[in-house]
Amino acid sequence: MVTAVPTADAGAQPGSAPPTKRGIELIMLAFAAIVVTTALVLVELNQPHGVTRSVLYDGAAYLALFGAAHIAVRWFAPYADPLILPCVALLNGLGLVMIHRLDLAGEAAAASVGDPVPTGNLPHQIAWTTLGLGMFVAVLVLVRDHRMLARYGYTCGLVGLAALALPGLLPGAISEVNGSKIWLRVGGLTIQPGEFAKILIMIFVAAFLVTKRDLFTTAGRKVLGMELPRARDLAPLLAAWGISLGVLVIEKDLGTSLLFFGIVLVLIYVATERVAWLVIGLIFFLGGATVSDMLFRHVQRRVTAWINPFSDYDGAGYQMAQSLFGLGTGGVFGTGLGAGRPDLVPEAHTDYITAAIGEELGFVGLAAVLFTYLLVVMRGMRTALTVRDTFGKLLAAGLAFAIGLEVFIVVGGVTKLIPLTGLTAPFLAYGGSSLLANYILVALLLRISHAARSPAASAAPRKPVAPLAEARTEMVQRP
Amino acid sequence: MNTPLRRVALAVMGMIVLLLANATYIQVVNADTYRTDPRNRRVLLDEYSRQRGEIIAGGLPVASSVETSGQLRFLRKYLDGPMYAPVTGYYSLRYGAGGMENAMDSVLNGSDGRLFVRRLSDLVTGREPSGGSVELTINPAVQRVAYDQLTRRGYTGAVVAIKPSTGEILAMASTPSYDPNQLSSHDGAQQESAWNADTSPKREIPLTNRAVAAIYPPGSTFKLVVTAAALEADKATPETPLTAAAALQLENTTTLLHNFADQPCGPGATVTLKTALVRSCNAAFAQLAATVGEADLRKQAQLLGIGQQDLAIPIPVTPSTLGAIPDVAALEQSGIGQRDVALSPLQNAMIAATIANGGVRMKPQLVRNILAPDLSVLDQTAPEQVGVAMSRFTADQIRDLMVAAENSYRNDGKIRGVTIAAKTGTAEHGADPKNTPPHGWYVAFAPADNPQVAIAVLVENGGDRNLEATGGSLAAPIGRAVIGAALQGAR
Secondary structure, X not given: OXXXXXXXXXXXXXXXXXXXXXXXXXXXXXXXXXXXXXXXXXXXHOOOOOOOXXXXXXXXXXXXXXXXXXXXXXXXXXXXXXXXXXXXXXXXXXXXXXXXXXXXXXXXXXXXXXXXXXXXXXXXXXXXXXXXXXXXXXXXXXXXOXXXXXXXXXXXXHHHHHHHHHHHHOOHHHHEEOOEEOOEEEOOEEEOHHHHHHHHHHHHHHHHHHHOHHHHHOOOOEEOOEEOOOHHHHHHHHHHHHHHHHHHHHOOXXXXXXXXXXXXXXXXXXXXXXXXXXXXXXXXXXXXXXXXXXXXXXXXXXXXXXXXXXXXOOOOOHHHHHHHHHHHHHOOOOOOOOOOXXXXXXXXXXXXXXXXXXXXXXXXXXXXXXHHHHHHHHHHHHHHHHOOOHHHHHHHHHHHHHHHHHHHHHHHHHOOOOOOOOOOOOOOOOOHHHHHHHHHXXXXXXXXXXXXXXXXHHHOOOOOOOHHHHOOOOOOOOO | OHHHHHHHHHHXXXXXXXXXXXXXXXXXXXXXXXXXXXXXXXXHHHHHOOEOOOEEEOOEEEEEEEEOOOOOOEEEEEOOHHHHHHHHXXXXXXXXXXXXXXXXXXXXXXXXXXXXXXXXXXXXXXXXXEOOEEEEOOOHHHHHHHHHHHHHOOOOEEEEEEOOXXXXXXXXXXXXXXXXXXXXOOOHHHHHHHHHXXXXXXXOXXXXXXXXXXXXXXXXXXXXXXXXXXXXXXXXXXXXXXXXOOEEEOOOOOOEEEOHHHOOOOOXXXXXXXXXXXXXXXXXXXXXXXXXXXXXXXXXXXXXXXXXXXXXXXXXXXXXXXXXXXXHHHHHHHOOOOOOOEEOHHHHHHHHHHHHOOOEEEOOEOEEEEEOOOOOXXXXXXXXXXEEOOOHHHXXXXXXHHHHHHHHOOOOOOOOOOOXXXXXXXXXXXXXXXXXXXXXXXXXXXXXXXXXXXXXXXXXHXXXXXXXXXXXXXXXXXXXXXXXXXXXXXX
């Protein structure tokens, strides 16, 4: 690996400093650009008008955009993980190609019935990508040390909670789209504050757990070889559970609810190293899920459409059935980019973009996308393992796990493994809020990984600032 | 904290593995179920993106696909749509396909095995894949006359013309017809309104192909089958005496079976079988049927193709039937082609063709050649002999009877210098047969000494003549015109 690094990196401080591996990042970015451009060429080839040279400019613009992000990483986080940004760029690029492809299908459909040609989603998504990369750079510039975020833990928590709750409290005219109250319509823009709340709440939970870790490790009764926490220490978990249920009931957003609870649970588990929390969390989850399925119509509808989409083919099951038809038609190798009919699946560019990929790129393409996500998550987990401060560990684990869980919920929903929940695939799917939030998330992850691999940090390790942790709370003697 | 971190990483890997396993189940194991689900429009849309092969009759593309600028790339166009509709069928996005479009779909859409090599070379050379073409046995001139003759007087009916020596179908018309161009339209509303009109139960349904998909009581044309059975079983000769009475009391009943117009068949007590067939005397043939017996009648009917369940030309043909014959009275009624006897016009044409071919039954065919997209011949339909339905001697005897019968008929549209062998039929039907206009039949072949064409004409419900209608007045002129057209082409 080291030999692949250009001399500019390794040669600066021969021997002593570890390589930054920025060269690898650049090569991988160029590789992503080639893959994405090829994908675009394939889409165009399968259109009646054929390929034009503009495809090359698109590819160059894409490389320039991510090249800028790469330069920012070089300057502000030179020791950051070299694989995360290329993976994200690949997913984002593939998403852009797919959205472009669906735009073309929409244009063709409109042309065939004589409707005016619709404005596509691609220009918006390109704008959001640019903005997202801007945010990415801004986070790298502004957050020079991730530990400073811990200081704003409670602020983040409060703002995050407010952002999460806001759409639910506002009238539906402002916040409701397709039955879910998770939006903010401001002017011409629609924002999903929940996407940002996800990160803010992770920062809070990580900071909170660092200071209150002992609380959670305090032993309670021992049952079946597991040390259960004391009942009163359950309060934070109960709060998370309650908020999740609130999101589910008031905002009718299964996905965010599940994602939020899953992240908090995993962070508690990582912080305390006690499986008991997972077991308790799972019991809470199962209880909440069962009760929701019994009480709420929107949950029941999703579950019915999941168990047998063909029983209500013309109604609730239609989208799921179309997705399955698309995936089945795609088969192992897919119909080829631009040669399938992913536009037959409603909302193919957002919730069902992975179905579109599964149809046109086949199982092989879907697997490649899943492995790319897995690579991002694993690099994130690696960061969590290597970073030295507890807050960094928890935050990195949370950020990485959030991507993994979100992918599981989205792709599982689209492929009928679990009920559909209405989250979107990070970086792939159309949606500004999701894109912005996920670029912020990745910037934080890179910031932490820079700290983990930076030789400067190892030379002068700073104790995490956790004054409250020093003030020991009382220990309870076991009876 | 590193142990739980590793476990969480493992858990995420597990989740991705679960997703992959599930995707394998959907995209590999169950892929075909989803792909071929009739509600999956992808396969159909894909078909519309390829050039479908042509259906060709006499060198003319009667069905072909033309490129459009719309979302569905190719539009199916039909030449003389209503005239050829019973043959070509239709090709509709919403309503599927019918006729040859359906029966030869795998060739037309290019998935047929015979086009495999071609597909492979398409893949390698990057040539746009397209379907194979089907060349029909239909003779456009004969088809046109058949269609015009039926529509001229607004008849509901069918005409089938077969070349006796090969089984090639020269014409297959059914009226009222429909325009398949409207069903193949890419305009959903037009498709729907055309479909509703074409399948409307309020009038004669245009979409029904009366030539092969409907069966009718054959009336007196069935006397050919009874005669063949009697001659083959040595239970009669053309000179065998039969009752000349105007009516026959059915065995063990008080019901009288009358001759046409209640006329006696001859001046004496008996007439010969020959006279009985020429004059089409019902009482005489009821008696003959009883003499032949059910077993021999069924055997002869089966040899002529009646009751065959899987006949496809390759458009599936509704099986003709003798129905149940529980007693002698039923046998007597069946002997004059009434009761539960029901034949398709194609079946009746096949009977005439078999007699014309010296008793050798040929499989009726609509496909002459299967062509590659470049119109090179991929597969040729060879004439197929199904079996010997009767001896040449019997066939020649029946031919002579039919020539005599034709000579006794009215002179509507007879062709100078051509000897036709024919039999008419006027079949009662319905709940109140005496007050329901009858179906008129005419089966024939010509020239009698060297048959080039065998035909069956059916006109439903008395055509334009109501209760007065007979096969001779309604169907015979049409049949002779079709024969004329066919012989013109044959010369």
